[in-house]
Amino acid sequence: DSTNTYITQLNLNYRNLAGTLPADIALLQNLTSLSLANNHLQGPVPPEFKSFTKLEILNLTGNALTGELLDFLPLDAPLHEINLRETDLSGSIPSELSQFSDLRYLDLSNNQFSGSIPASLSQLPSLRVLKH
Numbered sequence: 676d677s678t679n680t681y682i683t684q685l686n687l688n689y690r691n692l693a694g695t696l697p698a699d700i701a702l703l704q705n706l707t708s709l710s711l712a713n714n715h716l717q718g719p720v721p722p723e724f725k726s727f728t729k730l731e732i733l734n735l736t737g738n739a740l741t742g743e744l745l746d747f748l749p750l751d752a753p754l755h756e757i758n759l760r761e762t763d764l765s766g767s768i769p770s771e772l773s774q775f776s777d778l779r780y781l782d783l784s785n786n787q788f789s790g791s792i793p794a795s796l797s798q799l800p801s802l803r804v805l806k807h
Contacts, residue, residue: 684708688734692716696740698723706730712758713737720747727752734758736782745769753777755801761785768807770795782806 701723743766773795
């Protein structure tokens, strides 16, 4: 549907949304900002999120989401804000996050991550906030 091409921002914070994240949300190819914080979403983040090549802001804070970052993060997007606080994500914090050269804000706190923060993240020139 051609109307999908015009949506660039989707903010549905605090809307009492429940269930799993639908893979069809990735049809919104021009999204630059996706914020679904503090709902009742659960389960894995769809791998289709990797197709968000224009995404600058991703905020999924406060949902019971599972999986690992590399399962869904769009590594070729110009992300400058990633807020995944209190989401139950797991696995290691991947060094691939250092590919986001414009990243200014990264909050991965209160999750199930294991291991240490990759040293490569300290080389990000724009990073101002890092919480884990």
